[in-house]
Structures are given as structure tokens and as C-alpha cells.
């Protein structure tokens with residue numbers, strides 16, 4: 001494929017999906033949100049897209065009540081898609097998950113209440129699934145033993161660096177209720193990450209897309225596929241979850257940069273665009289001609305008009 005801009009294609013691509021909140025027997029969340037359907041719709045769009053991820057990273061709250069059947073159904077929905085995409089599935093624990101069912105049903109591990117921390121190697125890109133949950137609670141914590149484990153993992157840099165995937169993101173939130181449910185003792189985590197090869201932190205839990213930095217590392221929080229929290233809800237509402245704006249993110253890992261992009265779970269009516277049939281013509285052009293044809297306001301080749309006449 002012809003390179004159109006300054007950057008060669010990303011070396012690694014991840015799809016970052018969060019907060020699926022599935023229930024047993026395919027029940028609707030709050031009796032209202034068809035969460036399985038939302039997830040399946042998002043995955044169908046992901047599968048049809050031209051961007052092909054190396055891994056699907058699910059940052060927690062996979063099952064709303066930690067029910068065994070919810071994990072079985074999650075695997076049944078996700079794994080065939082991942083297989084067809086040739087993508088690895090990376091699970092992360094969330095506060096709505098239960099460690100014993102998570103470990104036994106997703107990893108075929110006998111019942112265990114130990115923290116669920118795992119290292120995945122995606123062709124030299126290290127993705128660390130880090131468990132920030134506290135049994136019986138919704139806020140986040142990291143134990144001293146986990147910090148020690150993380151320090152040991154990061155002691156050896158990975159060829160393409162590391163991405164830390166954790167449910168509770170280490171960034172402030174303007175939603176006061178969610179601030180109560182934040183990750184505790186964040187300076188201890190910062191101390192471990194400083195100077196490490198961690199290039200990006202992926203999070204969930206907040207149910208809205210948000211981006212920040214932590215210990216100088218970019219933090220990207222994917223919204224949710226189930227329902228989202230509305231930051232612009234009426235001031236009378238302390239917290240407002242709505243059945244809309246569900247999304248997932250693409251993570252493009254370049255040699256020296258990482259770019260995250262948010263994609264809606266639902267598809268919408270197209271109002272402008274042009275078909276892939278233009279590709280051979282555009283690719284065949286010398287770069288200077290391509291720039292003139294696509295960028296000049298005086299260009300005879302107006303693709304917007306072409307799109308309109310196609311319709």
C-alpha cells in the first residue's frame with residue numbers, strides 16, 4: 001500500500017474496549033440496555049473496519065455481577081471475532097468482576113482470590129494486565145506485592161516498550177461520585193512507573209472517553225460499550241448514566257508515538273465520503289500530483305463532489 005503521509009504504518013494496533021458489563025442469561029442491564037447486543041454491534045463494526053488490530057484489550061467490568069454465565073457468554077461473543085481477526089484477547093479485571101469466576105472462566109484456572117496480573121507479548125510490545133480491584137469494593141487499590149511484581153517485570157525493557165492496562169485509571173475525574181471510587185495511593189504507582197518503558201496507560205471504569213497524563217505517561221480511558229456517564233448532564237444530577245455515546249478506541253503504536261482514536265459502537269448514516277474505487281487512481285499518482293489533486297482548493301478532482309454524484 002502506498003504511504004500517503006510522513007509516517008509509515010503503525011507497528012502495532014490495539015482495539016481498546018471497556019466496561020461491557022454483561023449479565024447472565026443475556027439479561028439487559030438495568031432491564032433496559034441490551035449489553036450483549038451493544039458489544040456484538042461494536043465488534044461487528046471492528047471486524048468490518050479496514051484497521052486490523054493485533055489484540056483486543058478489555059479493561060475490566062467485563063461482567064456486571066461477576067456471574068459465571070456472563071463470562072461464558074462474553075467468551076462466546078468475543079473469541080470467534082478475535083480468531084477471525086487473528087487478534088489476541090487481553091482481559092483485565094474490573095471492580096464489577098469477581099476474581100474467582102474471572103480466573104476460572106476466562107483462564108481455566110482453579111478458584112483463586114489472588115490478584116489477576118498478567119504479561120502479554122504482542123510481537124515485542126509488552127501489554128501488562130494489572131488488577132486494581134479490591135474484593136467487595138468498587139474503588140481501586142494496588143498491593144505492595146503487586147508493585148514489587150510490576151517493578152520486577154519492568155526491570156527489563158521490552159523491544160517496543162510497554163502498555164499498562166488497568167481498570168481504575170490514575171487520573172482525576174470531575175464526577176465526584178467517581179472520584180470516591182478512584183484508584184488509591186497513586187504516588188506509589190508513579191514511583192514504579194517513572195523511568196520505566198511504559199509508553200501508555202489504558203483504563204476504563206469512568207464510562208466516558210478521557211485522556212490525561214500520569215507520571216509523564218499518556219493515559220487513555222475508553223468509554224464503555226454498555227452505557228456512558230454524561231459529563232454534561234443537568235447540574236441537578238450527581239451522576240447520570242445514559243444509553244448512548246458508547247465507544248471503543250483504536251491504539252496505534254508507532255516507533256516514537258502512540259495515537260488513540262475513539263470510534264462509536266453504533267454506526268450512523270453517511271452524509272459524505274467516497275468509495276474505495278478511487279484508491280488505485282490516487283495511489284498511481286506521483287506524490288506532487290496527489291497533493292495538488294487532493295489538497296488544492298482549485299483542484300479539478302473534487303472528491304466531495306464526486307461522492308455527491310456517486311450517491
Ligand SMILES: [Fe+2]
Nearest residue numbers: 019061205207
Ligand atoms: Fe464499569
Ligand SMILES: [Fe+2]
Nearest residue numbers: 061094095205
Ligand atoms: Fe468500574
